[in-house]
Amino acid sequence: xxxxxxxxxxxxxxxxxxxxxxxxxxxxxxxxxxxxxxxxxxxxxxxxxxxxxxxxxxxxxxxxxxxxxxxxxxxxxxxxxxxxxxxxxxxxxxxxxxxxxxxxxxxxxxxxxxxxxxxxxxxxxxxxxxxxxxxxxxxxxxxxxxxxxxxxxxxxxxxxxxxxxxxxxxxxxxxxxxxxxxxxxxxxxxxxxxxxxxxxxxxxxxxxxxxxxxxxxxxxxxxxxxxxxxxxxxxxxxxxxxxxxxxxxxxxx
Amino acid sequence: xxxxxxxxxxxxxxxxxxxxxxxxxxxxxxxxxxxxxxxxxxxxxxxxxxxxxxxxxxxxxxxxxxxxxxxxxxxxxxxxxxxxxxxxxxxxxxxxxxxxxxxxxxxxxxxxxxxxxxxxxxxxxxxxxxxxxxxxxxxxxxxxxxxxxxxxxxxxxxxxxxxxxxxxxxxxxxxxxxxxxxxxxxxxxxxxxxxxxxxxxxxxxxxxxxxxxxxxxxxxxxxxxxxxxxxxxxxxxxxxxxxxxxxxxxxxxxxxxxxxxxxxxxxxxxxxxxxxxxxxxxxxxxxxxxxxxxxxxxxxxxxxxxxxxxxxxxxxxxxxxxxxxxxxxxxxxxxxxxxxxxxxxxxxxxxxxxxxxxxxxxxxxxxxxxxxxxxxxxxxxxxxxxxxxxxxxxxxxxxxxxxxxxxxxxxxxxxxxxxxxxxxxxxxxxxxxxxxxxxxxxxxxxxxxxxxxxxxxxxxxxxxxxxxxxxxxxxxxxxxxxxxxxxxxxxxxxxxxxxxxxxxxxxxxxxxxxxxxxxxxxxxxxxxxxxxxxxxxxxxxxxxxxxxxxxxxxxxxxxxxxxxxxxxxxxxxxxxxxxxxxxxxxxx
Numbered sequence: 001x002x003x004x005x006x007x008x009x010x011x012x013x014x015x016x017x018x019x020x021x022x023x024x025x026x027x028x029x030x031x032x033x034x035x036x037x038x039x040x041x042x043x044x045x046x047x048x049x050x051x052x053x054x055x056x057x058x059x060x061x062x063x064x065x066x067x068x069x070x071x072x073x074x075x076x077x078x079x080x081x082x083x084x085x086x087x088x089x090x091x092x093x094x095x096x097x098x099x100x101x102x103x104x105x106x107x108x109x110x111x112x113x114x115x116x117x118x119x120x121x122x123x124x125x126x127x128x129x130x131x132x133x134x135x136x137x138x139x140x141x142x143x144x145x146x147x148x149x150x151x152x153x154x155x156x157x158x159x160x161x162x163x164x165x166x167x168x169x170x171x172x173x174x175x176x177x178x179x180x181x182x183x184x185x186x187x188x189x190x191x192x193x194x195x196x197x198x199x200x201x202x203x204x205x206x207x208x209x210x211x212x213x214x215x216x217x218x219x220x221x222x223x224x225x226x227x228x229x230x231x232x233x234x235x236x237x238x239x240x241x242x243x244x245x246x247x248x249x250x251x252x253x
Numbered sequence: 254x255x256x257x258x259x260x261x262x263x264x265x266x267x268x269x270x271x272x273x274x275x276x277x278x279x280x281x282x283x284x285x286x287x288x289x290x291x292x293x294x295x296x297x298x299x300x301x302x303x304x305x306x307x308x309x310x311x312x313x314x315x316x317x318x319x320x321x322x323x324x325x326x327x328x329x330x331x332x333x334x335x336x337x338x339x340x341x342x343x344x345x346x347x348x349x350x351x352x353x354x355x356x357x358x359x360x361x362x363x364x365x366x367x368x369x370x371x372x373x374x375x376x377x378x379x380x381x382x383x384x385x386x387x388x389x390x391x392x393x394x395x396x397x398x399x400x401x402x403x404x405x406x407x408x409x410x411x412x413x414x415x416x417x418x419x420x421x422x423x424x425x426x427x428x429x430x431x432x433x434x435x436x437x438x439x440x441x442x443x444x445x446x447x448x449x450x451x452x453x454x455x456x457x458x459x460x461x462x463x464x465x466x467x468x469x470x471x472x473x474x475x476x477x478x479x480x481x482x483x484x485x486x487x488x489x490x491x492x493x494x495x496x497x498x499x500x501x502x503x504x505x506x507x508x509x510x511x512x513x514x515x516x517x518x519x520x521x522x523x524x525x526x527x528x529x530x531x532x533x534x535x536x537x538x539x540x541x542x543x544x545x546x547x548x549x550x551x552x553x554x555x556x557x558x559x560x561x562x563x564x565x566x567x568x569x570x571x572x573x574x575x576x577x578x579x580x581x582x583x584x585x586x587x588x589x590x591x592x593x594x595x596x597x598x599x600x601x602x603x604x605x606x607x608x609x610x611x612x613x614x615x616x617x618x619x620x621x622x623x624x625x626x627x628x629x630x631x632x633x634x635x636x637x638x639x640x641x642x643x644x645x646x647x648x649x650x651x652x653x654x655x656x657x658x659x660x661x662x663x664x665x666x667x668x669x670x671x672x673x674x675x676x677x678x679x680x681x682x683x684x685x686x687x688x689x690x691x692x693x694x695x696x697x698x699x700x701x702x703x704x705x706x707x708x709x710x711x712x713x714x715x716x717x718x719x720x721x722x723x724x725x726x727x728x729x730x731x732x733x734x735x736x737x738x739x740x741x742x743x744x745x746x747x748x749x750x751x752x753x754x755x756x757x758x759x760x761x762x763x764x765x766x767x768x769x770x771x772x773x774x775x776x777x778x779x780x781x782x783x784x785x786x787x788x789x790x791x792x793x794x795x796x797x798x799x800x801x802x803x804x805x806x807x808x809x810x811x812x813x814x815x816x817x818x819x820x821x822x823x824x825x826x827x828x829x830x831x832x833x834x835x836x837x838x839x840x841x
Contacts, residue, residue: 081672
C-alpha cells in the first residue's frame, strides 16, 4: 500500500480502525524516526505511520528491459504454471513484483554489508557473492539467453513448455555453466523471488486478487482471530484481506 | 575527535529490554539518565500501525525490524582453522534495532530458568560424578547466584510484561495444569493463559496420554487487557499470526516500547538519544573506573558523554564487542581456555518435527509467537542422563506462530520445488500441517568464543565481532535424542508423515535457527573465569555494569528473555539498594 494507491484517499476505514485501536490503550510517546533526542512527550501525529516501501504501480518495467521482462514472465509461468488451482505466475504478477523489488532497496542490497574482501568461504558461511540482485538478474538472464540461442537457436520465451522446464531443471541442478554468477544460485534466487511475488501481499505487485491466498486458505492481513482460535479442526472459509483492503471494501462513493 | 559534553549521572547503552529497565529504575532514584540507542525511535502507533503491520514480505522476508548488516554485523566461522567471513544477510539469527530492540520482534515466550541451571556445573558433578563431567568435554560454569536470589526479579519482570500462564509450582506446592519442573514461584502469573488453537491442543492431549505433563507456554503476549505496575496498559492478544519477526499493532506483545518507555520517556530526568551508536566505554588512566562513552550521532558527529555510572545493556553481541573494543577484561584465548571477555559463547540447539496430516485442519494462520503448549520432561536435567552420553535437553513445544505463506508452506520431502506438483502439494498440506519444536540447550566448549575480527570493520572503522562456533558433540547427541522423542509424540498424534529434523553440524547461516545467543561476558563468583559478579558489576571496574544474555555461562533449553529481564532488575536492585549508598566493589 503506497500512499498514492488510488483507493486510499482521505480517512479510510482501516485508518479509523487503527486509531480506535490505538486510543483504546495508552498513547505511547512518539516522534519522527529521524529525530535524535527524545525527552518527556515528543510530538505525535494522528494517522502518521510508516507505510510499506512499495514501488508505485504502473505499466512500465522499472528495472527489466522488454526482452528481460519477457523472459522472466516465461520463467515465472513455468515455476508457477496456470492450472485448475490458480492462474499462472505471469498473470499473478510475479514478474512485475520482481521488477519492482529489483528497483527498490532489495535490488542493490542497500541494507546489507557489502564490504570486501569477498572470500569464497564454506557453504555454512552463506552468500558471499559481491554481486547484488540487479547484477545477478542482468547477468543471469543474459547468459540464459546466450545458452538458448546456442542450443536451440531461439530465445527462452520462444521455446515450448517442456523445453523450458528442461532448461530450468538444468539450471536448478547447476548443469548449465554460467560465467558470472552460478546458474544454480541464479535459479534459486529467481525461484525465491517468484514465490515471494506469488504469496506476498498484493500491494507489492504480485498475488493478483490474492489468488495464492484463496488457493491455500490463508486469510491474509486479518488481525483478529479471537472468535476463531477455539474452533478446532474446522474449515473457516474466511475471505482474505490485503493491507490495501479487500475487493468488497473498494467500492468508491 | 570527540567533543566532550557536560557530565551526567548515568549512561545506558541500548534501549531494548535490559537498557530500558535499568534506565527506568535509575531514573526512579532521581538520577539523570541518558539512554543511547543505535537504531531509530520505534513506536507502536506509527511503526506497527495496524494498517500496515501484517506484511510478511516487509517484516519477515526483508527483515524490516532487524539491524541492517550494513550498519553492523558479525563475522562467522566454525573453528579457528577457518577464516571468518561476514554475515552479509541475517540467516541463523535476527538482531534487532531501535528502541525496544529485539524485544519488538521476539516471540514473547517468557521462561524462568530452573533452579539447577544457576549452578549447572556443580549440579551435574554432584549427580553424575566428576568423571562423567570430564568426559563431556564441556566448559560449564555456575552463575554465582541462585534461584532464591533470582526469583523476585523474575516476578518483577513478569509483572511489567504482563506474562500470561499457569504456575506449576507456587512456594513448593505443585499446581495442576502448570509446568511441574518450574522452580518455586512466589505467586501466580500476572495473567491467565491464552486460548489454544487446535495444534497445541492435540499435542497436549496426546502428550498427557503418554504420561507427560503439558503446560501453557508462558507468554508475554497478554491474554487480556492489562495495566502494569508502571501504569502502562496493554491490549489482549488477537492471535493474528503476525508476531515473531513483526511488531505488534495491538499493544499485546510486551516490549520495552509497550511496557516501560511510555512511562520512562515522561520523566524529566531521562533523555533518549536514538540513531546514536556507542563505540566504546572510556576508562580513566588506572583502568579501574569507567568515565563515560564515545558515540556518533545521526549527523555523523562524534561525542564523549561523561558519566558517573556506565550501564552497558545492548544485545549480547554488542555487549561483548563493546567490552573488547574498550579493553575491558582479558580477551579469551581458545588455545589455553584463559581470559574472560568472549568466553563461553553459546547458542541454542533448535530441533523440529514437522507433522503432515491428511484429515485435519489446524488453521495454522491463527496463533502467535508464544501461543502454545509445552512439556518439560525432556529439558535440562529433568530426566536421568546416566549412560546417555550427553547432558542437557530442551523445552518441547507446539507454538503456531502464524503461517504467512512465503515462509510457511511446508511440503513433504521429495516434493519438487516448483511447477504444478509443487503447487498441488502446497495447497494439499497448508492447512493440515503443524510442527513440534524442541528448543534445546547449548553448552560451552573450549573452542567456541567471541573476539574482534582482524579484517572486517563497521562503517566507523571499528572491527566487527567475530563468532567462532560449532555445536559440541554433547549437544549433537542430545539433539538426536530429543528429536526422536518428539517424533514419537508426533506419531502418536496420528500424523500421516513425521519429518524429524534434529540440529546437525556445521552451524550455518543458511536458515533461521534462533536468536538466543549467550555468553561472552559471564556472571560468576570467580574473576578468573567470569567478567561480572552476581550484581552484573564488572570485576575491577565497579562503576561499569554489563547486563544481558552476555552474562549466561551456558544456555539452557529455554528462551532467554525472561532471564535477561530478571538480570536487569537484579542489577538495578543492587545499584539502588547497595551501590548508590556505597559506590565501590559490592563483592570484594
